[in-house]
Amino acid sequence: MVRVRFAPSPTGYLHIGNARAALINYLYALRQGGEFILRIDDTDLERSKPEYEESIYKDFEWLGISYSKSFRQSERFDRYNLVRDALIASGRLYPCYETPEELDFKRKRQMAKGQPPIYDRAALSLTNSEKAAFEAEGRKPHWRFKLDHEPIIWNDMVRGEVRFDGAQLSDPVLIRADGVFLYSICSVVDDIDYAITHIIRGEDHVTNTATQIQLFKAVNGEKDFPVTFAHTTLLMDEDGKGLSKRLGSLSLGQMRDFGVEPMAIACLLARLGTSLPVEPLLSLEDLGSSFDLSIFSRTPPRFSEKDLWALNHKLYHLMPFSQMQQRLSIAGFGDFTQNHWHAVHDNIERLKDLKPWHDIFFGEIQGTCQDHEFLKTALSLLPPTPWNETTWGTWTQTIKETTGRKGKELFMPLRQALTAMDHGPEMKALLPLIGVEKVKSRLLLD
Numbered sequence: 253m254v255r256v257r258f259a260p261s262p263t264g265y266l267h268i269g270n271a272r273a274a275l276i277n278y279l280y281a282l283r284q285g286g287e288f289i290l291r292i293d294d295t296d297l298e299r300s301k302p303e304y305e306e307s308i309y310k311d312f313e314w315l316g317i318s319y320s321k322s323f324r325q326s327e328r329f330d331r332y333n334l335v336r337d338a339l340i341a342s343g344r345l346y347p348c349y350e351t352p353e354e355l356d357f358k359r360k361r362q363m364a365k366g367q368p369p370i371y372d373r374a375a376l377s378l379t380n381s382e383k384a385a386f387e388a389e390g391r392k393p394h395w396r397f398k399l400d401h402e403p404i405i406w407n408d409m410v411r412g413e414v415r416f417d418g419a420q421l422s423d424p425v426l427i428r429a430d431g432v433f434l435y436s437i438c439s440v441v442d443d444i445d446y447a448i449t450h451i452i453r454g455e456d457h458v459t460n461t462a463t464q465i466q467l468f469k470a471v472n473g474e475k476d477f478p479v480t481f482a483h484t485t486l487l488m489d490e491d492g493k494g495l496s497k498r499l500g501s502l503s504l505g506q507m508r509d510f511g512v513e514p515m516a517i518a519c520l521l522a523r524l525g526t527s528l529p530v531e532p533l534l535s536l537e538d539l540g541s542s543f544d545l546s547i548f549s550r551t552p553p554r555f556s557e558k559d560l561w562a563l564n565h566k567l568y569h570l571m572p573f574s575q576m577q578q579r580l581s582i583a584g585f586g587d588f589t590q591n592h593w594h595a596v597h598d599n600i601e602r603l604k605d606l607k608p609w610h611d612i613f614f615g616e617i618q619g620t621c622q623d624h625e626f627l628k629t630a631l632s633l634l635p636p637t638p639w640n641e642t643t644w645g646t647w648t649q650t651i652k653e654t655t656g657r658k659g660k661e662l663f664m665p666l667r668q669a670l671t672a673m674d675h676g677p678e679m680k681a682l683l684p685l686i687g688v689e690k691v692k693s694r695l696l697l698d
Contacts (some may be wrong), residue, residue, distance in 0.1 A: 254286025255449045259439065261293045262304035265503035266311045268495070268555065269454070269487060272521040276484060277452050278317045279522055282540035286449075290322035291442060295433050297326065311504040315514045316536050325438050332433050335441050335471055336426075339397070344470050345426060347393030348375035349386040371396065371422040395427040397436075397467055404462045409482035409545045411455070416462040424463045436460060440467045448479060452545070455483040482545050485525055485552040492554060511602025515539075516563040525553035532566040534575075561601050568597040579603070585610055595681040612671050613685055619694050621668035629655060630666060631695040637688050644680035669694050 256277040260270055281288040290312070294300040312319070339345035348371075350358070359369040375396070378386075386393075401419035408414050426437040443451065451461075461481050469475065489495050507517065515534060522539055523530040527547045533539050573590040580588050583603045588610070596609045611617050621627060633650045635643050648666070652658055667679060670686060683691065 253449070254281055254284040255289065255447055256281050256286065256452060257289040257291050257443070257446065257448050259291040259293045259442075260308055261296065261299075262301060262308060263296060263299040264304060265307050265505055267503050268517075268521070271311075271315065271504055271517060272484075272487065272524070273453060274312070274317060275315070275518055275522050276545075279536065279540040279543040280450065280452060280545060282536065283543045287320040288317070289446060289448070290319040291446075292322065292324040292326075293435065293438065294324050294326045295329075295435075295438055297432075300326075307503075307505060314504065314508055315518060325433075325442065328438075328442070329433075331445070332438055332441060335437065336395070336433075339426075339470060340395075342470070344398050345395050346375060346398055347383065348396050348425075349378070349383070349391045349393050350375070351391070368420060369422075370420065373398075373423065392429040392431075394425050394429045396423040397426050397463070397470070399423050399463060399466055404465055406461070406465060406481055409450075409452075409480060410484055410548050411458075411550065414458065414461075416459075418462075418466065421459070421463060424460075426467075436464055436467060440464050440471055443479065444468065444472055450480045450482065452482040452484070454486050456486060458483050482548075484548055485550060487524065487555045488552045490554055490556050490558075492552075495555060511564070511604055512560060513564050513567050516560055516567055519563055519567075520555075520560055524555065525549050525551070530559065530563065532563055532570055534567070534570055565598075565601045568600055571597070580606075587614055591681075592685055595677050595685055599677055608673075612682070617672045617694070619669035619697075620672050620674075621665040622697070623665050624697050626655065626657070626665055627669055627695045627697060631692060634688070634691065639684040639688065641680045641684065644678075644683045647683075 258274045258277050260266060260274075266274075278288050280286075290308075292305060292308070294305070336345065355371075358372065362369045375393075376398075383393075399418045399421055401417075404416040404418055406414055424436055426434055428434060442448075461483070468479070487495055504517075508514075515532070515536075518536060518539055519533055520530055522543065525548050526544075527549070528542060573593045576593060580586060580593070580603070583606070585603075585606050588606070592609075592613060596606065599609070600606055630647075630651050633647065633654060635646050635650075648662060651666075652662055655662075663679070664674065667673065667676070670679070670691060671682065676682070
């Protein structure tokens, strides 16, 4: 069975990039009939916060993403300790005593000589007495994984064949000097233990993958681990640059507060960078039915706020009243009927845009037309009730015949008096919803 995972760190709120990674994994599992696992990467106990973890669950619920299981890495330190000890015993994990300043000096010296800034493995030559001397100074070792200097090759679902030379890579640090396990070792152990079949993530992890492939084999008893990798391109802004701090750090919670619909985010992020059109769909199941990693481009996609709001607008046109009724009530528009919703849903980008229309239907407004004589005439020609969508046409035809007005000179003053707006939905739909009493009071300017 296809099994994927999404692994956020609870050190901040989920943002656009996180949402795209989560959606891509979820939709792939959905299309393949597989499982989606949520893993909380909270090994950094100092920076991980309960409120961030709670926000992850809330964001998932809002986006409509479900998971077959979830777990925290902080619950698995015993397992990581066993793997650490086994790697030390096999000689693949070795202690290093350089300070950050010493490592930085080495890198700068290598680059000055035109050499790649790769760790020189000086720690492998340390004698026991030299190690003891460092320990006596109060230095604590960080631990590096010893890479085999051999080709590392995999077939990426997005990038095709990817090759690295192990000799051109630094031995990665797996455990910090303070004993904190870093991303690579915990991730690899969890992916093995939970039988992850596909690791789908951003292209900024490509080099990580090269080192992790060897780590997979070392942890898994030198056996090939049956995992497939896919590295998608990272989002860019509208100008083709990396997402600005403002956009890139915009949390899903903030987007929710701004009035973005979850399916607007899903439809945009899941289709960006593919050959499929970005279009409004009403469910993740609809979106997942056409999801295909093979059609993801190597060209970085561009994220546009305008496109997001355009999708938001289009979704309201598609959403049936039955899907919106409860949400309208929560938003303070519980007295909207299906007719109210259908009359104005094409004129909003977000639910809060319903406020002026709610006032027009149920509140008191100040019309903007000051043509008293024309409005008095219009008032005297009001058709009898009950009103329906033919009433507007009947009324305006009578006014036209009486006053000789037509076109904008006829329709604009009436719209301004009844809605205080110059534009909006067709008045034939609005008139019966405003109702005869409010129409009369808005035509009476005196």
